[in-house]
Amino acid sequence: MIVRVAFGTVLSLGLAAASPQELITFDGSCVYDGDVLDTEGVYGFESDADAEAATKRIMDQTGLVQNFTIRAADVPNAAAVINGESRMILYNQQFMRDVRRTTNTDWAAVSIMAHEVGHHLQGHTIRAGGSRPASELEADRYSGFVLHKMGATLEQAQAAMNALGSEAGSPTHPRKSARLAAITNGWQAAEDIRRNGTTPASQTPTNASTQSQVPTPPVSGGSGMPVPGTVTSPPPIQYVSRVVFPQDPVVYMVTNAGDIVALTPTGPALVGKRAPPTMPGFAWMYQTAFVTYGVTFAGEVIGQYPNGVFYPVGFVTAPS
Incomplete structure (x- = not known):
């Protein structure tokens, strides 16, 4: 099955359709490849409709409510930022366009957005100090997992990191080989779930709405004789x-x-x-x-x- 992720059209729009502009300041940030954001703030613009749609597809895999907004901005690449109670994903449209041209796949841009979504969903932006190696690997693993669920191959899920990652690493971002391993780990976890045909037992919810009623041995009545047809309902979820x-x-x-x-x-x-x-x-x-x-x-x-x-x-x- 071929799944088309509409990011090429998004990125080809460039900044022409991005308005109005606003100065965005932030208390904390996690940047995709380790570049430093301007502490005075960055300029943000309206995000592309297709970028919003791609992010919605990412969020649809989680079942969670989207607790952030998306803005095109003059950031070096992409970043998850927070200001008070406001969360945003900022992305550079020209950067995304260049990534797609370099990798020849729309999945590269989607994986970067998924990485930033992972930062927000895992609470990284509320920690002091911004990006950290452990946080980046967690976000990379999330991107691999969710891209598999969206239909990407492992090669497609790793395309952006293969093109952009540095083997040197930095104090905030691990080397490329570690980040590729994290993406692989997340992708493989989703593949294991698909192959087994169900969610692993350790992650299967138990509640009255989904659990079937299983007959138990008959309960004895006052005479000591079993009462036929007695079943025990599962306990209600609490x-x-x-x-x-x-x-x-x-x-x-x-x-x-x-x-x-x-x-x-x-x-x-x-x-x-x-x-x-x-x-x-x-x-x-x-x-x-x-x-x-x-x-x-x-x-x-x-x-x-x-x-x-x-x-x-x-x-x-x-x-x-």
Whole structure:
């Protein structure tokens, strides 16, 4: 099956259709290839209709509500930025056009947008310090995963990184080989799900609306004789706690079955599992296909940089 991602038309529009302009300032940012954004702000313009559509297709794979806007801007390439409670993805239209010409595939531009979407969905822009190697690899893995779900081959998912990545790396961005490995890991995770024909058991939600009623051995009546035809219904889904990531408007809940779900307008969307602790000092692990955080006995949600340093990302509270 051939899937056409309409980015070539988008990029060919250039800046001619981008108006009105505005000065965009930001508190934090994650840039695709490590370039530094102007601390005084950048100029933003209306995004292309097809760029919006491509991003919607990316978000459709998650089941989550889009919590950011998209703007064309005078950034070096593409960036996820945040200013207060406002989140944006900024992209340079000429850069995207050049990427498509260099790689000869629309998927290259889509993978860059997916990478920036991954930064927002995983809360990277709310952390102090901007881009970090671990954050970039998480966003790369997300792009590989979601591009597979959209129909891209591994080669197409890696096209932009193969063309743009540097083997030298930097203090904020890993070397190209590491980033390609992260994209491959995400793409392969999606392929494993497709090959198995279902979501892995560790990520299958358990609730009354989807679980079938399974007959159990007959229950004895007062006479000690079994009561025929008795069935036991599965327990109703209950939220036992809420996971809060500051400045992230999405509500994440933990169910009595250990599922982590995001509450969306169309209903709960499964995003991960509550897993047993894998390191000392943690009560449990917040685990998704893209990231794993430790949760302390005090309810703090903690991430870890590659050098072993821990950093806070959120907290757990009561469900109401």
